[in-house]
Amino acid sequence: MFYHDKKLQYKVRVEKPNPQFARALQQAIGGIEGEIRVCLQYLFQAWNSRGPQRYRDMLLDTGTEEMAHVELLVTAVAMNLEGASSGLVDEIIGNNTMMKEVMGGMDPRHFLSGGLGAMAADANGVPFNGSWVVSSGNIAADMYANVMAESTGRALATRLYELTDDAGMKDMLSFLIARDTMHQNQWLAVLEELGHGDMRNVHPIPNSFPQDKEAKEFSYVFVNTNIDPDEPSIGQNRRWTQGQSIDGK
Amino acid sequence: MFYHDKKLQYKVRVEKPNPQFARALQQAIGGIEGEIRVCLQYLFQAWNSRGPQRYRDMLLDTGTEEMAHVELLVTAVAMNLEGASSGLVDEIIGNNTMMKEVMGGMDPRHFLSGGLGAMAADANGVPFNGSWVVSSGNIAADMYANVMAESTGRALATRLYELTDDAGMKDMLSFLIARDTMHQNQWLAVLEELGHGDMRNVHPIPNSFPQDKEAKEFSYVFVNTNIDPDEPSIGQNRRWTQGQSIDGK
Amino acid sequence: MFYHDKKLQYKVRVEKPNPQFARALQQAIGGIEGEIRVCLQYLFQAWNSRGPQRYRDMLLDTGTEEMAHVELLVTAVAMNLEGASSGLVDEIIGNNTMMKEVMGGMDPRHFLSGGLGAMAADANGVPFNGSWVVSSGNIAADMYANVMAESTGRALATRLYELTDDAGMKDMLSFLIARDTMHQNQWLAVLEELGHGDMRNVHPIPNSFPQDKEAKEFSYVFVNTNIDPDEPSIGQNRRWTQGQSIDGK
Amino acid sequence: MFYHDKKLQYKVRVEKPNPQFARALQQAIGGIEGEIRVCLQYLFQAWNSRGPQRYRDMLLDTGTEEMAHVELLVTAVAMNLEGASSGLVDEIIGNNTMMKEVMGGMDPRHFLSGGLGAMAADANGVPFNGSWVVSSGNIAADMYANVMAESTGRALATRLYELTDDAGMKDMLSFLIARDTMHQNQWLAVLEELGHGDMRNVHPIPNSFPQDKEAKEFSYVFVNTNIDPDEPSIGQNRRWTQGQSIDGK
Amino acid sequence: MFYHDKKLQYKVRVEKPNPQFARALQQAIGGIEGEIRVCLQYLFQAWNSRGPQRYRDMLLDTGTEEMAHVELLVTAVAMNLEGASSGLVDEIIGNNTMMKEVMGGMDPRHFLSGGLGAMAADANGVPFNGSWVVSSGNIAADMYANVMAESTGRALATRLYELTDDAGMKDMLSFLIARDTMHQNQWLAVLEELGHGDMRNVHPIPNSFPQDKEAKEFSYVFVNTNIDPDEPSIGQNRRWTQGQSIDGK
Amino acid sequence: MFYHDKKLQYKVRVEKPNPQFARALQQAIGGIEGEIRVCLQYLFQAWNSRGPQRYRDMLLDTGTEEMAHVELLVTAVAMNLEGASSGLVDEIIGNNTMMKEVMGGMDPRHFLSGGLGAMAADANGVPFNGSWVVSSGNIAADMYANVMAESTGRALATRLYELTDDAGMKDMLSFLIARDTMHQNQWLAVLEELGHGDMRNVHPIPNSFPQDKEAKEFSYVFVNTNIDPDEPSIGQNRRWTQGQSIDGK
Ligand SMILES: [Ca+2]
Ligand SMILES: [Ca+2]
Ligand SMILES: [Ca+2]
Ligand SMILES: [Ca+2]
Ligand SMILES: [Ca+2]
Ligand SMILES: [Ca+2]
Known part of the structure; x- marks a missing residue:
């Protein structure tokens, strides 16, 4: 069973609205490297699970x-x-040459279909596709799928970080990058526990991103979203919840 | 922010496993009338919302x-x-002529790709498609999309109910049908509040399903999944949370 | 059986060709809110119909x-x-800031694949998808699907209207918006007849568009495309063909 | 502008309902070789046309x-x-071994989603896809696309003919096969006129189907769906409307 | 069995990198008119073949x-x-008005997902779709599908040629256009051999492209990729490997 | 540049044709775990590569x-x-209960569209989708994607092995499983070389398949498809081409 509150997990702040960056962010929502994919992937793997609790x-x-x-x-x-529809926005890209190169315009469907809202699609408006949700019935194969999803997801997040000059957006992305670090390490820890290699001191992918730009206080913390005190999640003393992480931190 | 516990919202019981019915159930998971669609649709509408809280x-x-x-x-x-892969299952359909007609076999990918697990796809293995998630930026248009989703979703659930002889599955479906009743009434109540007609005594679609087969104790209860006592959901005294429902009950 | 003549239902005039607006118009052709969808949806519902003639x-x-x-x-x-391929077009956007913001360029496939012709795709080049054609076997569910299609379709048309400065295009869109008004009212009239609420004085969605910009002479006229004098369409004296419309006009 | 009457172009008769054959017929509706594709393809080519009237x-x-x-x-x-949902159907396949081999069951979505109605999808429930609609801006390329569509379409229709024992269905298919013959010949005649070879005595594809099973009275008749006496279709004296056909008949 | 070496079939040279043209080129990779499609189409037809060797x-x-x-x-x-990600690129389009018109920007996924690499998608980022691979079991129908693929493919290549000012890219495209000429002629020769018309002097589609811009030395040469001296490809003395070509050259 | 001969890499023998198993095999051709995906994925990664030769x-x-x-x-x-279309096949499934359970029938499109040939689609007829081809611009992320593809691919192949009783098919699959073993080990060796853990003695996924059923003579041999003696592939003395494999063999 699922619950929510009205808080966000991390603050979202935009200094200067930029509809082109909105388009880029769609990749992290409905793209193959995005968050809907990992959300459904991990939940389907859990619900389908016949393995260790x-x-x-x-x-x-x-x-x-x-x-x-x-x-x-x-x-x-x-x-x-x-x-974005006011007709008054101008110079939204300013001097950010890179943004100008990469993004030709906003996604027209953000205005036409969404009325200035996000969609379950990628940066080109291609809809999220359920075929990307891997749940193979084999825990090790699933874990490789998860490491792969977090690796390409973290690569995407660092590229979005590079693409924007907006301090608010950089801040939010530093949080998401930190969580990708944590999640990569989690799934590698499971692989190690399953006998798939000794993963000590493996650096999170991509290693080109300077980790001091991560919101480091979130890079090595397991987020327990289980709110039931009577039936807590098992494994609180495992490698992914405490002690030294896979990458030696 | 989202949370969970390890309980299910309603008990799930299967008297006799039936991989063909598993295939049929996929329509309610990853089909256009299914639950992933309404889940993402309502959440995207909420997150994109600029209207009343x-x-x-x-x-x-x-x-x-x-x-x-x-x-x-x-x-x-x-x-x-x-x-389903043991090679020992036989006669899973038994005397259920209807099931035999409708379902030619299980979804081969349930075994080949999923290792006997569910997928984010419909009853034909066609993947969930993000284009089905409607969030138009217009609250009334969104509400019609929601009524439509719950109407076709409830029609689907009643057809699944008709298709199975398994008492456990019928029980679970009677719960889901009841929730569809509630959700149809919710969105109609919003439309009424927005001036879109007087919706009193509208029967939930489809009206061919006898409501005494619903798990009626869940047909007229708003499920508040907000766990934050300090910031409760607004609208607890609205028509969708208390008093007579749209359909006069 | 179907027939045609060589006339258009309404005049199409473009003062100044604009390939970026061509891209935006694609959403109304092959997008989920577009005309191929409603065309097939209404025809499939008719052909599959087992209900009242x-x-x-x-x-x-x-x-x-x-x-x-x-x-x-x-x-x-x-x-x-x-x-658009002559290499001589310039300043097609002129001072229309909004267009410049929304549309980054024309759809490259309009030139590369279509040789300057339209495609069965949306504003992002995502192909029309048959899953959007709803025909559920339940007349009320279908009617909600139809109201939803016309609501999001009319929202789209009014946004296209807002996006262009071309008088010819605005004229054509004022016609299409008027027809969306009519069709919304039609399907609501059926719902009312089926007992789904009292729909009097419901304003067409979205209500933000000033109806005096519609081609109002087409907003309340049922278009009878049946050319057979011996077998006319039934229902000529129904609410959708005569008398006061749903929205009180 | 388009019109219709309530007649079918040819009688449709089913001696014994067969939901498995219904599934097979979907390929001719929403499959890549099907009728929605050619309908949209020819209309888009016409509407996009800048060539001879x-x-x-x-x-x-x-x-x-x-x-x-x-x-x-x-x-x-x-x-x-x-x-198909009555639970009383039995032995629908009877002694038709071939049908039993090919079709494992009906399409479950015909019941679950369509309430016993057709969908805009193929025989596997894969939705119609707008990318199949070819309109290239080059009349010769388009004509090859049309010959290809009618060739694979006619192959499909003859295979459906082979698959069924139902006299009514065989009759309807003999009409559709005859029309495919005519349409192949039409597009080849255009190619010939454009200088793409001498096409005399080319047999319609596939040549394995005995033409005496076609509804031959429809194999060499151009169907003029234009109802406007004041603006008739041009080309009534062309090779596709009169005289010897491409295949020498 | 397949082999490779590290050479390219023709030199690839880019005078001035242009990420917008990279986006346009994607149509020829993963688009419906592109090379992945013909590669798989011809191979599937070969592997499925039951006809003449x-x-x-x-x-x-x-x-x-x-x-x-x-x-x-x-x-x-x-x-x-x-x-493209250096932030230093500027004026990549320069004075090429046409490029500026057609392409609004690069494909953002080239940076975000591909790290500056190509994808199996078209110019709008829509993924390659296996439904485009036609292998019908009928050799004549397949050949029409192949002529159609090469016709629309050659039209695409000539439009790409028109779109770029880069001498290196024009050179590469002149080679690909020449190969399309050859391949059109090949499939027409098969059709002729099968009795589908007399194809002499048929000009390759589109005929608007001046053949002297082709890399003509490659326009009439069959490329034999079979490296096995003991089992050479059959048909070396056929019309597609020697003598006058279909188009009289 | 690519070449071929007319030999198969391994013999393909079918003792008793089984169209239902043909359908299952489609998953390994055009499914997300299939061979088209890995073929394009490895080639795109190579072609896009800017890293070590x-x-x-x-x-x-x-x-x-x-x-x-x-x-x-x-x-x-x-x-x-x-x-499969002769109408004479019977008892194709015989006593293989598991096959009967899993596969309800053959893919109707194998007959209707393919004329008894394979398609670029999965076991449900869902077309191959280019979005599955991962080439991220990050070598480590790509290698995880490759291990994941080979893991789920090997799981699929072992399940196909389990599904069939045909000795010829089991033989072919034992070869493909052996190659998956080799390829998993290759990509893990690269990861190890890149500093991603110590992978010694990692068993190929899934470990439930007894390796003595593999065609073991192919499990630890790098297949060099490069035929150019003057420009051989680099890395012939690396861990993936000689010495002990990742899994200690
Ligand atoms: Ca995440
Ligand atoms: Ca629900
Ligand atoms: Ca309309
Ligand atoms: Ca037809
Ligand atoms: Ca080529
Ligand atoms: Ca392989």
């Missing part, structure tokens, strides 16, 4: 967290679209 | 509930697939 | 009309693409 | 006819689904 | 060549994306 | 090999469809 619980905890990431990003898209 | 809160509450419905159905699929 | 006839009449709307829009796209 | 008119005439073929097939699907 | 061999030879065309184009995309 | 060469070698796996499987599908 502690993996099922971890998947439920993190799958639930990912829904909060979708929430952050949709909120960020809506804020970046603020005023 | 009380509608936003209701959408968040119910969107969160829909994720619990996905959970119920995925669990039901996995239970119906139990033993 | 008068609804079947109305669906056939209006489904046939929608094909004429696809015709208008494809014609408009081709006219807006006129000259 | 006589080709444009022919495309409009035949595109309009194809919509009547969709109508035939949807009607046939609905009739084959008659009674 | 010489057609099967030709399909294998040419299908294998098409993979080398994908290789050329992906290489060209990567080269055009060089430096 | 030895990884690029390995990706080219193995990507080319995967095309030969598509060839094996398409051949196997065509052989399993042999006679």
Whole structure:
């Protein structure tokens, strides 16, 4: 069973709305590297699970967290679209040459179909596709799928970070990058526990992003979204919830 | 922000696993009339909302509930697939002529790709498609989209009910049908409040299903999934949370 | 059986070709809110119909009309693409800031794949998808699907109206918006007849568009596309063909 | 502009409803070889046309006819689904071994989603996809696309003919096969006129189907769907409307 | 069995990287008119073939060549994306008005998802779709599908040629256009051999492109990709491998 | 540049054609776990590569090999469809209860669209989708994507092995499973070289399949598809081409 409150997991602040960046953010919502994918992937793996309870619980905890990431990003898209139809916006890109190169315009459907709201689609307006949700019935294969999703997801987030000059957006992305670090390490820890190699000191992918730009206080904390004191998630003393992380931190 | 516990919103019981019925249930998971669609649709409408807070809160509450419905159905699929690869199952359809007619076999991908787990796809294995998630930026248009989703969703659930002889599955479906009744009435109440007609005594669609087969104790209860005592959902005294329902009950 | 003549249902005039607006118009052709969808949806509902003949006839009449709307829009796209490959077009956007913001460029496939012709795709080049064609076997659910399609379709048309400065395009859109008004009212009239509320004085969605910009002479006229004098459509004396409309006009 | 009457272009008769054959017929409705595709393809080519008026008119005439073929097939699907949910159907396949081999069951969505109605999808429930609608801006390329569509379409129709024992269905298919013969010949005649080879005595594809099973009275008749006496279609004295056909008949 | 070396089939040279042209080139990689489609189409037709060995061999030879065309184009995309994320690129479009009109920006996913690499998608980021791979079991129908693919493919290549001012890119495209000429003629020769018309002096589609801009030395040469001296491809003395070509050259 | 000969990489033998197993095999051709995906994925990663030449060469070698796996499987599908339309096949499933459970029938499009040939689609007829081709611009992320693809691919192949009683098909699958073992180990060796853990003695996923059923002589051999003696692939003395494999063998 699922619950919510009206808080966001992390603050979302946009200094200057930018509908082109809204388009870019869609990749992290409805793209193959995005948050809807990992949310559904972890939850389907949990619900389909016939294996050890502690993996099922971890998947439920993190799958639930990912829904909060979708929430952050949709909120960020809506804020970046603020005023986009007023006819008064100008110079939204300013001197950011890179943004100008990469993004030719906003997604026209953000205005035409969404009335300045986010969609369940990627940066090109291609809809989210359920085929991306991997739940194979094999825990090790699933964990590789999860590491892969978090690796390409973290690469995407660092590229979005590079694309924007907006301090608010950089701040939100530093949080999401930190969570990707944590989640990569989680799934690697499971692989290690399953006998899939000794993963000590593995750096999160991509290693080109300077970790001091991460919101580091969130990079090594397991987020327990289970609110039931009587039936807590199992595995609180496992490698993904305490002690040294996979990457040696 | 989202949370969960390890309970299901309603009990899921399967008397005799039936992989063909598992296939049929997929329509209610990843089909256009299914629960992933309404889950994402209500949440996107909430997150994109620039309108009255009380509608936003209701959408968040119910969107969160829909994720619990996905959970119920995925669990039901996995239970119906139990033993499907053992080579020992026989006569799973028995004397249910209708089932035999409608379903030619199980979804081969339930075994080949899912290892006897559910997928984010419909009854034909066609993946969930993000284009079905309607969030138009117009609250009235969105509410018609929601009534339509719950109408076709309830029609689907009653047809699944008709298709199965399994008492456990019928029980679960009677709960989901009851929730569809409630949700149809909710969105109609908003339309009424917005000036879109006088909706009194409107029977939930489809009206061919005898309401005494619903789990009626859940047909007229708003499920508040907001767990924050300090910031409760607004609108607790509205027509969708108390008093006579749209359909006069 | 279907017939045609070589006339358009309404004049299509483009003062100054604009390939970016051509791209935007694609949403109304092959997008989920577009005319191919309603055309097929009404026709499939008619052909699948086992209910009262008068609804079947109305669906056939209006489904046939929608094909004429696809015709208008494809014609408009081709006219807006006129000259787009000549290398001589310049300043097509002029001082329309909003257009500049929303549309980053034309759809490259309009040139590369279509040779300056329209496609069966949306404003992002995502192809029309048959899953959007709702025909549920339940007349009330279908009517909600139809109201929803016309609501989001009318919202789209009013946004296209807002996006363009071209007097010819505004004129064509004022016609399409008027027809959306009519069709919303039609389906609501059926719902009312089926006992789904008292719909008097319901304003067409979205209510933000000033109705005096509609081509009002077309807003309250049922278009009977049935040319057979021996077997006329039934229901000519119903609420959708005569008398006061749903919205009190 | 488009019109209709309430007649079908050819009688549709089903001796014994067969939901499995209904599933097979879907391929001819919403599959890549199906009638929605050719309907939209010919109409888009006509509407986008900048070339000779006589080709444009022919495309409009035949595109309009194809919509009547969709109508035939949807009607046939609905009739084959008659009674499919009653629980009383049995032995629908009887001794037709081939049908038993090919079709494992009906499409579950015909019941679950469509309430025993047809869908805009193929025989596997995969939705119609707008990317199949070819309109390239080059008349010769378009004509090859049309010959290809009619060739694979006629191959499909002859395979459906082979698959069924139902005299009514065989009759309807013999009509559709005859029309495919005619349409192949039409597009080849245009290619010949454009200088693309001497096409005399080319047999319609596939040549494995005995033409005496065609409804031959329809194999060499151009169907003029233009009802306007004041603006008739141009080209009435062309090779596709009179004289010896491409295949020497 | 398949082999490769590290050479390209033709040199790929980019004078000035242009990420917008990279986006346009995607249409020729993963679009419906693109090289992945013909590669898989010819190979599937070969592998599924039950007909004469010489057609099967030709399909294998040419299908294998098409993979080398994908290789050329992906290489060209990567080269055009060089430096696209450096933030230092400017004036990439320069005075090419047409490019500026057609392409609003680069594909944001080239940076966000691909890290400046090509994708299996079209110019709008819509993924390659396997439904485009036609293998009908009828050799004549397949050949029309192949002529159609090469016609629309050649039209696409000539439009790309028109779109760019880069001498390197024009050179590469002149090669690909020449190969399209050859392949059109090949499939027409098969049709002729099968009795589908007399194809002498048929000009390759589109005839608007001046053939002296083709890399003519490659326009009439069959590329035999079969490296096995002991089992050479059959048909080396056929019309597609020697003598006068279909178009009289 | 690519080449081929007319040999298969491994013999394909079908003792008794089974169109239902043909349908199951489609998952390994055009499904997300299938061979078209890995073929394109490795080739795109190679072509887009800006990293060390030895990884690029390995990706080219193995990507080319995967095309030969598509060839094996398409051949196997065509052989399993042999006679499927004759009306004489019976008892194709015999006593294989599991097959009867899993597969309700053959894919109707194998007959209707393919004329008894394979398609670029999965076991449910859902077309191959280019979005599955991961090439992220980050070598480590790509390698995780590759391990994931080979893990789910090997799980699929072992499930197909379990599903069939045909000795020829089991033999072919034992070869494909062996190659999946090799390829998993290759990509893990790259990860190890990149500093992503110590992968010694990692068992190929899934570990439930007894390796003595693999065609073990192919489980630890790098297949060099590069035929150019002057420019051999680099990395011949690396861990993936010689010495002890990742899994200690
Ligand atoms: Ca995340
Ligand atoms: Ca629900
Ligand atoms: Ca309309
Ligand atoms: Ca037809
Ligand atoms: Ca080519
Ligand atoms: Ca393989």
